[in-house]
Amino acid sequence: MTDAQLGLMVATPIIIGFAVALRWIGAVRTTGAVTAVLLSVAIAALLFLTQ
Template structure:
């Protein structure tokens, strides 16, 4: 597993946690929260699968 993939596995849950925290504080709407979570998972999936492992 490359460093980029490890970074994606670390950053994505943090982004999701922040989106949920902002929703609970009333800063982010439900649609915004769902969009942030869905897009971060989608982007992480695409980037994770396109990263080539180190030789």
């Protein structure tokens, strides 16, 4: 596992956590939070597999 892949494995859950927290406090709509989570997972998976 490369450093970049390890970074993706660390950064993606942090992004998801922020999206959930922002939704919980009402700063973003549900669709925005879901979109952020889905796109961050998709981008992380794409980058992880192409490294």
